[in-house]
Amino acid sequence: MSKIDTSLLPHTTGRAATLAAAHSTPHPLQFYGAWFCPFVQRAWIVLVEKRIPHQYVEINPYRKEKGFLELNPRGLVPTLAVGEEAAGGAGVGAGAAQGGLGGGAAERKGVLYESTVVCEYLDEAYVDEALHGGRLMPEGVFERARCRLWINHVAARVVPAFYRLLQHTEGKGYSIEEARGEMLAGLKTFAKEMVDSGSGGDGPWFLGGRFSLVDVMLAPWAKRLFLIDHYKPGGVGIPKKGERGEDEEVWARWDRWFTAVVERESVKATWSEGDKYIEAYKRYADDTTSSEVGQATRQGRSLP
Numbered sequence: 001m002s003k004i005d006t007s008l009l010p011h012t013t014g015r016a017a018t019l020a021a022a023h024s025t026p027h028p029l030q031f032y033g034a035w036f037c038p039f040v041q042r043a044w045i046v047l048v049e050k051r052i053p054h055q056y057v058e059i060n061p062y063r064k065e066k067g068f069l070e071l072n073p074r075g076l077v078p079t080l081a082v083g084e085e086a087a088g089g090a091g092v093g094a095g096a097a098q099g100g101l102g103g104g105a106a107e108r109k110g111v112l113y114e115s116t117v118v119c120e121y122l123d124e125a126y127v128d129e130a131l132h133g134g135r136l137m138p139e140g141v142f143e144r145a146r147c148r149l150w151i152n153h154v155a156a157r158v159v160p161a162f163y164r165l166l167q168h169t170e171g172k173g174y175s176i177e178e179a180r181g182e183m184l185a186g187l188k189t190f191a192k193e194m195v196d197s198g199s200g201g202d203g204p205w206f207l208g209g210r211f212s213l214v215d216v217m218l219a220p221w222a223k224r225l226f227l228i229d230h231y232k233p234g235g236v237g238i239p240k241k242g243e244r245g246e247d248e249e250v251w252a253r254w255d256r257w258f259t260a261v262v263e264r265e266s267v268k269a270t271w272s273e274g275d276k277y278i279e280a281y282k283r284y285a286d287d288t289t290s291s292e293v294g295q296a297t298r299q300g301r302s303l304p
């Protein structure tokens with residue numbers, strides 16, 4: 001079973017390949033990613049949004065290579081090796097890591113992993129507006145907490161529901177309707193918050209006119225919803241315009257957010273060719289993947 005995951009296409013394609021090639025030279029900030037991984041895409045979007053200099057290193061996390069496990073004992077991507085020269089944004093130069101898995105530990109501030117932690121770190125470490133643009137979290141303490149609440153909603157409700165629906169097969173112990181219901185409820189609750197907060201008056205994003213980490217956290221799964229439509233009978237099942245009853249406004253807000261997010265430059269720049277995802281996610285749709293996310297979903301455990 002493990003072959004299914006270790007035999008994945010070993011490189012980026014399409015727009016993501018162009019981006020990876022532009023960031024292939026050694027740099028004190030090393031970003032270990034895998035082209036197919038939505039958790040990686042979160043951090044990758046932040047790197048692009050904030051124009052953060054870095055080295056992109058494509059790996060297959062299912063191989064659990066020794067050098068990678070030394071960096072991240074959890075053996076998951078994204079993983080960010082932060083060189084002394086990298087932190088804070090500006091300094092790049094002498095002492096840059098010389099490439100290879102992990103670079104030089106002596107010159108390293110440390111290693112970070114977990115996509116939400118990596119995204120917040122990048123947003124907080126690279127604050128020079130002239131170089132990196134505005135922050136991806138609001139200034140107000142309450143608004144920041146509200147954003148974290150909805151980031152938690154994505155992690156606790158939407159992402160697990162995505163895998164339960166995509167990995168549904170006959171005789172599962174739960175029906176596809178049940179899985180679809182959970183998925184739709186997660187998306188609708190997110191959209192309802194956007195309506196209730198009135199953000200739509202200013203623009204399409206969760207915070208209206210301002211793109212934030214809340215958008216970043218959900219964007220990779222929004223981009224992958226087509227995989228559910230491709231593989232599962234009835235697909236995601238978002239009701240059609242005019243057939244949404246009392247939820248017309250809420251789903252219209254979802255449509256607006258979705259259209260904007262899939263067209264966001266940073267989301268497109270970190271995307272490989274669409275058919276490659278169809279190929280890679282077949283192992284989820286058949287429920288034969290041995291990935292940790294796949295196993296946790298199969299066993300009803302929380303995701304890694």
Ligand SMILES: N[C@@H](CCC(=O)N[C@@H](CS)C(=O)NCC(=O)O)C(=O)O
Nearest residue numbers: 037039061076077114115291292304
């Ligand atoms: N909670 C982690 C999840 C990361 C994750 O599951 N990454 C997958 C690739 S999409 C991985 O590295 N899988 C390796 C494995 O399952 O062995 C995060 O947010 O970064």
